[in-house]
Amino acid sequence: MSQNIFEQGLPKTTANFVALSPLTFIERTASIYPDYPAVVHGNIRRDWATTWERCRRLASALEKRGIQPGQTVAAMLPNIPAMFEAHFGVPLAGCVLNTLNIRLDADAISYMLEHGEAKAVLVDPEFADTIKEAVSKLTHKPLLIDVADVEFLGEIQGIGEIEYEALLDEGDPDYAYQLPEDEWSAISLNYTSGTTGKPKGVVYHHRGAYLNAVSNIMEWAMPHHPNYLWTLPMFHCNGWCFPWTIAANAGTSICLRKVDPKKIMQLIASENVTHFSGAPIILNGMVNLPAEDKHEFDHPVKVTTAGAAPPASVIAGVEKLGIEVTHVYGLTEVYGPVTVCAWREAWDELPLEERAKLKARQGVRYHMLEALCVADPNTLEPVPKDGETIGEILMRGNNVMKGYLKNPAATEQALEGGWYHTGDLAVWHADGYIEIKDRSKDIIISGGENISTIEVENAIYDHPAVEEAAVVAKPDEKWGETPCAFVKLKMGYGEVTEDDIIEHCRERLARFKVPKNVIFTDLPKTSTGKIQKFVLREEARNQ
Missing domain, CATH: 3.40.50.980 (Rossmann fold)
Known part of the structure; x- marks a missing residue:
């Protein structure tokens, strides 16, 4: 087959085709802004x-x-x-x-x-x-x-x-x-x-890291020279690619050895922090600080949150502090966040609680993610955009991993059918926004009915005494499984009983979704703040 005219005499050369790498960001920033602050760590101040x-x-x-x-x-x-x-x-x-x-x-x-x-x-x-x-x-x-x-x-x-x-x-x-010859x-x-x-x-x-770093700037509308506080572990998805993002945007990395809500508040004020990221547990910790440890900020502050879906009540609480929340979603296999609950001006007129519920959705794809859908994982047929039909979130694009090291079988399974299979179950709304309902392994099937643990958790979080909540399946002879809730209460509240939480849920949920058991305890977490539900499932089985 002969080449078309646009393929004749127009080869790729080193002048017009270069492998993408985020390493170019730091070279550019250091040459343009050499004396601008790059890193803050205690008394250490280093320029680019x-x-x-x-x-x-x-x-x-x-x-x-x-x-x-x-x-x-x-x-x-x-x-x-x-x-x-x-x-x-x-x-x-x-x-x-x-x-x-x-x-x-x-x-x-x-x-x-x-x-x-x-x-x-x-x-x-x-x-x-x-x-x-x-x-x-x-x-x-x-x-x-x-x-x-x-x-x-x-x-x-x-x-x-x-x-x-x-x-x-x-x-x-x-x-x-030398930059890589192959991106x-x-x-x-x-x-x-x-x-x-x-x-x-x-x-x-290198290509995926480059693109996701740029996407972070675009989705957050991040201006030049942001002051970024490192509340998110850099070991987690390479800090969602933000080391490369901050280099691209000539920002300042404000380091933090250990996550401490009180210290976060202090640094936002003292270092004029404009942006930070983290799991909902970090935001929850800030919301529940004693009044004397909270600060009023005289400058705009923005946070991206991801991980377990943040309860609307937590988002509302953070925004009351004067911090603008952007909800993103992703996984290790896709370089961190790749979807964003892109905001619409019309939603600004809604009451705070309604705005928070909208923000709790995982939203739409990043610019640099090629495709996103909610579909049947076997047939790959997209589910209706009715906000009710549950399917698996599938992704495709340049910011999907190369694969799993030394594990071709797992790589093939994860990328089957030309899509990355996330294992997260969601609904697709009429406006095109996705909303996670559960992990495939976390969904509760009670008497043949699917129960979203996230929906039950959100109802529990509405109780004013609740600081943290997690819901898992507990084996049941009659129903197969029933919801079991694990709850951590806020300091300073009076006695709250299992019946109190159950009655609270009955006012907000269909009866089959109401937890049959409530256990008051501290919740086990991963290093990135995600609640370890596999630990709780084992505890529920032993109750």
């Missing part, structure tokens, strides 16, 4: 010129230490400057960054280091014992690099061959880095939580 130099030094030093392109460099770090720098320095050396979940035990970390074949690990002193134990189980020992964070209050005992700052001194500030090249490795088996290694490529 310094940060860019440190990233190149890191890349150069890793190469000098024998780390080869295509090899893995892991990081067991909280939200500190070294973690931010690793998002550029490691891939500048052609390596793949594996940010480890700092809440995991030595066995889990050891599995990830072995599976990902890590050649080096950046280690914060808080997690030195965990890494030491994890590495002791490995046949091939990685290079350990101590990161002596100035904000760490405990005793620093090094376990590595070299400390981070000394490693940077070995590096060349003018390191002749499909891996930039990072992120492990799933592994609650139903061994964690899966999700591989990101």
